[in-house]
Amino acid sequence: MLFRLPASSLKSVHSLKDVAANSSRLVARRTPVRFASSSSASSTVKSVLDSRAALASAAIATVGSIAWYTHLYGTLPFVGQVHANSPAEEGLHPPQYPWSHNGWLDSYDHASIRRGYQVYREVCAACHSLDRIAWRNLVGVSHTADEAKAMAEEVEYEDGPNDQGEMFQRPGKLSDYLPPPYPNEEAARASNQGALPPDLSLITKARHSGPDYVFALLTGYRDPPAGFEIREGMNYNPYFPGNAISMARVLFDELVEYEDGTPATTSQLAKDVVTFLNWAAEPEHDERKKAGIKAVILFSSLTLISLYVKRFKWSVIKNRKIFYNPPVDKTH
Numbered sequence: 210m211l212f213r214l215p216a217s218s219l220k221s222v223h224s225l226k227d228v229a230a231n232s233s234r235l236v237a238r239r240t241p242v243r244f245a246s247s248s249s250a251s252s253t254v255k256s257v258l259d260s261r262a263a264l265a266s267a268a269i270a271t272v273g274s275i276a277w278y279t280h281l282y283g284t285l286p287f288v289g290q291v292h293a294n295s296p297a298e299e300g301l302h303p304p305q306y307p308w309s310h311n312g313w314l315d316s317y318d319h320a321s322i323r324r325g326y327q328v329y330r331e332v333c334a335a336c337h338s339l340d341r342i343a344w345r346n347l348v349g350v351s352h353t354a355d356e357a358k359a360m361a362e363e364v365e366y367e368d369g370p371n372d373q374g375e376m377f378q379r380p381g382k383l384s385d386y387l388p389p390p391y392p393n394e395e396a397a398r399a400s401n402q403g404a405l406p407p408d409l410s411l412i413t414k415a416r417h418s419g420p421d422y423v424f425a426l427l428t429g430y431r432d433p434p435a436g437f438e439i440r441e442g443m444n445y446n447p448y449f450p451g452n453a454i455s456m457a458r459v460l461f462d463e464l465v466e467y468e469d470g471t472p473a474t475t476s477q478l479a480k481d482v483v484t485f486l487n488w489a490a491e492p493e494h495d496e497r498k499k500a501g502i503k504a505v506i507l508f509s510s511l512t513l514i515s516l517y518v519k520r521f522k523w524s525v526i527k528n529r530k531i532f533y534n535p536p537v538d539k540t541h
């Protein structure tokens with residue numbers, strides 16, 4: 210809208226002055242737009258100020274600097290924010306990590322999902338469930354159908370009732386969900402000093418800064434600063450709201466032996482398990498981006514075609530000239 214305004218229209222403000230000076234007559238004088246080609250230096254400056262490009266670039270610079278500030282500090286400039294919690298109560302804000310699937314056109318690193326599953330299974334599954342993931346979900350993502358079947362069969366599931374009305378145990382199938390570590394919440398709390406290890410299926414969506422937070426949490430354990438009282442059985446972690454978490458540090462160098470030979474450093478383990486958890490929370494990610502690219506290709510070609518058709522159809526009308534020949538009065 211702004212760009213469509215001729216710069217001279219702003220000048221109509223001057224006409225107000227004229228009105229004041231010459232109140233008897235309304236003078237609506239329009240100052241013509243002068244361009245940079247004007248000879249004198251002062252008029253060059255003036256014409257730059259007048260020009261539409263100056264108007265446009267000032268608008269872009271304003272919008273750009275507001276966007277940059279908002280990106281840097283997370284709030285709009287000059288708009289105050291009131292926090293109910295202190296920063297310590299909210300936890301330290303995690304840094305932004307360059308996840309390999311962050312880009313618009315990037316898919317998940319599936320080798321990392323496979324390693325992450327291994328970390329989940331060998332470490333986190335001792336305390337955390339992953340209720341929303343079934344064995345079949347792993348097929349074609351991180352494991353082959355045969356591998357997933359073999360892993361499912363290692364777990365015993367209760368099924369039934371059979372002909373005698375009794376429940377029985379059977380080896381798992383692809384359609385079964387990953388087994389939870391505890392039968393119910395009470396058992397989970399009882400084994401973790403009253404704290405409940407949350408289900409990890411949607412954890413990257415359930416926390417502010419998602420994967421960045423979980424990575425920072427897993428790698429962020431350290432000694433509490435001087436003066437920070439920490440209760441027995443709790444652990445200091447600056448990223449956790451309140452800074453005292455009942456989950457102890459679980460990832461250490463060489464804790465897991467990767468089958469593909471990747472060095473299993475703490476940060477590598479954390480990166481892989483977070484990539485896996487991110488997939489668990491957002492399994493449609495790759496398909497979504499692929500569909501997005503298809504939509505962009507499709508709709509931009511349709512737009513080009515419709516622009517062409519519009520020009521084609523209108524060319525007759527746009528090139529038409531209408532003449533008016535006044536009737537000649539033959540009587541004279």
Ligand code: HEC
Pocket residue numbers: 328329332333334335336337401404405406407412416423426427449453454455456457459460482
């Ligand atoms: C020994 C048991 C145990 C293991 C092993 C374990 N956790 Fe936890 N985890 C917990 C408990 C207990 C909590 C709840 C902490 C609290 O609320 O203070 C928790 C909480 C969490 C949270 C939620 C933090 C929040 O913001 O609420 C995440 C994320 C998490 N664990 C990830 C993991 C991952 C990933 C692994 C594997 C690498 C793992 N945990 C291994 C016991 C465990």
